[in-house]
Amino acid sequence: MHNKKILQKDIYYKVKNGLLKLRKHNDGCELIKYLRNEKDGERWSNYFVLNISGENVENYFDDLFEIETIVEKTRELYIYKNTRIHLDKVNCLGNFLELETVVNNISQQEAKIEFDEVVKFLKLDFEDQIKKSYRDLMLAKN
Numbered sequence: 001m002h003n004k005k006i007l008q009k010d011i012y013y014k015v016k017n018g019l020l021k022l023r024k025h026n027d028g029c030e031l032i033k034y035l036r037n038e039k040d041g042e043r044w045s046n047y048f049v050l051n052i053s054g055e056n057v058e059n060y061f062d063d064l065f066e067i068e069t070i071v072e073k074t075r076e077l078y079i080y081k082n083t084r085i086h087l088d089k090v091n092c093l094g095n096f097l098e099l100e101t102v103v104n105n106i107s108q109q110e111a112k113i114e115f116d117e118v119v120k121f122l123k124l125d126f127e128d129q130i131k132k133s134y135r136d137l138m139l140a141k142n
Contacts, residue, residue, distance in 0.1 A: 006075045011058065012135050013065035019135070022052075022061050029057045069142065071134045082106055083118050093137055096126070 009024040019034040031054045036045035076087040082105070086098040103117040119126070130137070 004077045006077055008071075008073050008075055010071040010073075010134070011061070012068040012070070013061065014068045015065065020065070021135075023056060024058065028053060031061075069135055069138045071138055073134070080118060081114055082111065083114055085118065085122075088134075090134055092141065093134060096130070096134075097122075 006025050011022045011024075013020045013022070017035075019036070021031075021032050021034075023030050031050040031052055033048045033050075034045055035047070037095040071090060071093075073088045073090040075089075078087075078127055082102050082104065084100040086096075086100070088096045088098060090096060099115060100120055101111045101118075103111045106114070132140075
């Protein structure tokens with residue numbers, strides 16, 4: 001199991017379709033576009049990542065788009081097979097555990113089996129889960 005500590009600043013911009021965020025972290029910046037079904041119990045999403053380099057990246061995007069909200073966090077990242085286990089300390093929100101199983105080299109069915117395996121191993125209770133993103137929680141708080 002791999003472990004890494006990451007400082008992240010996610011700047012969400014108001015866009016017509018999906019979600020758009022600029023993520024600044026220890027190793028640089030990336031622009032991430034999300035398309036996610038928020039209605040189902042399971043939260044499958046498609047996302048596209050564009051790595052960005054250069055100075056004043058944040059200022060550039062702030063001039064192009066209206067900021068919706070900002071989420072800053074310290075993330076401890078652990079990886080088990082295709083599942084990313086995040087232990088997050090989110091400014092203004094608190095501490096969270098987040099699981100994300102990446103479906104690149106495996107099927108959705110295999111991803112679901114692996115996800116359930118990690119949930120069982122960590123003895124997590126589905127009844128305790130928060131079915132909202134940090135973005136949604138931050139918007140509700142403000």
